[in-house]
Amino acid sequence: MKAGKLSRDGERCVVMGIVTASRIAMACKFEVVALGDDEAYLRAVLERALEEVEQLELQLSPFIADSHLSDINRHAYHRPVKVEPQLFWLLKRAVKIGIETDGAFDITVGALTLTRKRWGSHSDTSTKLYGTETEQDALVGLNWLQLDDDAMTVRFLKEGIAIDLCGIAKGYAVDVVASRLLEAGVDCFFVHGGKSSMRAFGKLPNENAWRIGVTNPAKPSERLAVVELCDGVAVGVSEWCINSVSGKMAHIVDPRAPNRIGNAEDAESSEVLRAYAICGSATDADALSTAFLLLGVDGVKSHCELYESRGAILLIRDGSGVEVLSFGLEGLAEIHRLKNRTSDTVGGDTSS
Amino acid sequence: MTRREFVVSSVTVFTLTSLYAEAQEETKREGKGERIRCGVIGTGIHGRTLLRELMRMDDVEVVALCDIYQPNLERAVKALGKTVNAYSDYRQMLEREKDMQAVIVATPTATHVAISIDALQAGKDVYCEAPLSNEIEECKQMAKVAMASQKVFQVGHQRRTNPLYKHALKFIRGGAIGQPVQARAHYHRKDSLRRPVSDAKYERLLNWRLYRDTSGGLVVEYGSHQLDVINWFLNALPMAVVGDGGIDVWKDGREVPDNVHVLFEYPNGVRVTYTATLGCSYEQNYELILGTMGAMWFSKERLGLWFKEADAPEFGWEIYARKEQLGDTLGIVLDPEASKYAAQLEKGFKPTEKPEAETKNPFYISLSEFFKCIREGKKPTCGVKEALTAAVTAIGARMAIEKGEKITYKREWFEV
Numbered sequence: 001m002k003a004g005k006l007s008r009d010g011e012r013c014v015v016m017g018i019v020t021a022s023r024i025a026m027a028c029k030f031e032v033v034a035l036g037d038d039e040a041y042l043r044a045v046l047e048r049a050l051e052e053v054e055q056l057e058l059q060l061s062p063f064i065a066d067s068h069l070s071d072i073n074r075h076a077y078h079r080p081v082k083v084e085p086q087l088f089w090l091l092k093r094a095v096k097i098g099i100e101t102d103g104a105f106d107i108t109v110g111a112l113t114l115t116r117k118r119w120g121s122h123s124d125t126s127t128k129l130y131g132t133e134t135e136q137d138a139l140v141g142l143n144w145l146q147l148d149d150d151a152m153t154v155r156f157l158k159e160g161i162a163i164d165l166c167g168i169a170k171g172y173a174v175d176v177v178a179s180r181l182l183e184a185g186v187d188c189f190f191v192h193g194g195k196s197s198m199r200a201f202g203k204l205p206n207e208n209a210w211r212i213g214v215t216n217p218a219k220p221s222e223r224l225a226v227v228e229l230c231d232g233v234a235v236g237v238s239e240w241c242i243n244s245v246s247g248k249m250a251h252i253v254d255p256r257a258p259n260r261i262g263n264a265e266d267a268e269s270s271e272v273l274r275a276y277a278i279c280g281s282a283t284d285a286d287a288l289s290t291a292f293l294l295l296g297v298d299g300v301k302s303h304c305e306l307y308e309s310r311g312a313i314l315l316i317r318d319g320s321g322v323e324v325l326s327f328g329l330e331g332l333a334e335i336h337r338l339k340n341r342t343s344d345t346v347g348g349d350t351s352s
Numbered sequence: 353m354t355r356r357e358f359v360v361s362s363v364t365v366f367t368l369t370s371l372y373a374e375a376q377e378e379t380k381r382e383g384k385g386e387r388i389r390c391g392v393i394g395t396g397i398h399g400r401t402l403l404r405e406l407m408r409m410d411d412v413e414v415v416a417l418c419d420i421y422q423p424n425l426e427r428a429v430k431a432l433g434k435t436v437n438a439y440s441d442y443r444q445m446l447e448r449e450k451d452m453q454a455v456i457v458a459t460p461t462a463t464h465v466a467i468s469i470d471a472l473q474a475g476k477d478v479y480c481e482a483p484l485s486n487e488i489e490e491c492k493q494m495a496k497v498a499m500a501s502q503k504v505f506q507v508g509h510q511r512r513t514n515p516l517y518k519h520a521l522k523f524i525r526g527g528a529i530g531q532p533v534q535a536r537a538h539y540h541r542k543d544s545l546r547r548p549v550s551d552a553k554y555e556r557l558l559n560w561r562l563y564r565d566t567s568g569g570l571v572v573e574y575g576s577h578q579l580d581v582i583n584w585f586l587n588a589l590p591m592a593v594v595g596d597g598g599i600d601v602w603k604d605g606r607e608v609p610d611n612v613h614v615l616f617e618y619p620n621g622v623r624v625t626y627t628a629t630l631g632c633s634y635e636q637n638y639e640l641i642l643g644t645m646g647a648m649w650f651s652k653e654r655l656g657l658w659f660k661e662a663d664a665p666e667f668g669w670e671i672y673a674r675k676e677q678l679g680d681t682l683g684i685v686l687d688p689e690a691s692k693y694a695a696q697l698e699k700g701f702k703p704t705e706k707p708e709a710e711t712k713n714p715f716y717i718s719l720s721e722f723f724k725c726i727r728e729g730k731k732p733t734c735g736v737k738e739a740l741t742a743a744v745t746a747i748g749a750r751m752a753i754e755k756g757e758k759i760t761y762k763r764e765w766f767e768v
Contacts, residue, residue: 044547047544048397048547048548055401058713066714068713071712082407084431085432086404183423
């Protein structure tokens, strides 16, 4: 435990310290940094919370043959598939975000994505689908998905539909970790999954808030801004990802124009280079960040005006440089744009 | 959601109104199949994992939950999301739940036998998590009661019901790896295994895996599952074992080693190695069986590879088989559904559709077999005899570690 500050806990003077724990799950590193006065207790809380992330991967991965999601994808056209309540809640939440973003986030992109990408190193691709790319493009749309609240079942109304939760699962896992830590009485921590989904509670000694760095997508060592997060706030980050070998987009599919998948020119012509969604739930933030990347500046601005509890930071093209725009951050976060952009950021998109 | 709302929402009362109870009742009325009413005793992390699978089953209804640790019970009730009877005393649960046909026992190992015997004697079918017990005599006592009972008693050595292992066994029995010479199993994880305890009075209750009077240590808790596979595949029981271990990584007051290795002697000169550590996750967990004609490797209950010696016989279908590289060796992927796919292809199914393939996860499959045995009056694949041999094998290893001397297995330890 690193040295922290002294704080008064009743009559006892305790040494606060920082404990970090991490696990590889969902093909990325989940990491928690937490502050507390009992290292063994804190470490146990963190380990058990991260263990749940491993279990969530086994449940939510479309690339594990016996995951609950693979089971849905394999059978939901043939019969309603019963799912457990937490997963049913997640599916409902994903559909809600899909509706609120006019389809810019859509979990039924699975018909396209699952045939064309791999989640990390999982090689067991049980959910391989059939058909040409054109046939698969017609398989995207929430209207093909039937969620029965009473029976708690999922059904696909068209053959070939598949769900991909990769755009929301990491955020959900971050929320689960946060929930476990709060239940255990840990109220000062920062958790992230692959640096693309994160959530912060409390603040470190002598700090105003947990901070994340906003870096230039083209120059990761250049920090453009620093964002201070309010208590309990979550951030989701999405950006275009070009496969350096194939030159094709490997990460984001626009469900409203599915034929665009694989066209690297789309990424190059996109107005928004990277989108940060900021709100009170990492589940929502993860999904919203994908949508924000696709909605464009005007679309994101309108969305944040309509949903007051949601904010956004967009990195957009500005000639040969990058401009930082922000919307609706009041009560969620405070952004500090940096004039001197040469920074000490150590790798990654964000830093805390 | 504010932090306050977050915390409040995590504290659940026991009478959550069900969105689904009505639908379930309707299904019953419509005669869509009589559901087996089931209870879960022990709702810690593992109990909730099993609960998650039970909730996916159309023909099972969870009617009661029990745990003496209130927060775990509350989490399970919340996860279930429906009205359920919650108990802190399993005896009360067995007494009151007259219509409950089956129970899942996912409590600390030291309590498995007492609870399972009480449940059987209360007329319930029992699915008990493995290992059976930390003590040989208790295992034998359990075996006597279970064998005398007319109820189903299944133990959660889920590799026994896993199609991957059953598929591999056919090859092994058919001589695919030749004469077995060695076997290995690993459980490697970087994790203290410690549960967070906010009140010291719960330390030994929640962290039972760390203390000698409630835990057999890594070799019993985790090794028993993997050693069961070795016994099963070799079709043999160990003759002797040596081993050692220490508290080398987590010096936090625990009493059982966190770093162990064990060597077994089996009949016909077969040597078996088992290692477990909580200090490093490299290779995680796997089982490996080596023979004169090849080897089979099973990783995390999901992937099986068959490596062949150059002089092993070749089969025509091998050229079509999926292969994967492990290190510098190419292995044939053991796919229990391969034959099924081929048959379906002939019937005109699309190759990726897999409409008849049921690749549920190992927990689901194991629990499904339990309920199938109840419905059909059959004996489970992993009954008390198999669990007895697995537990005794692991307990012998624990004794070798504790005493620091070679332990020779007595035949009567394995007999009822």
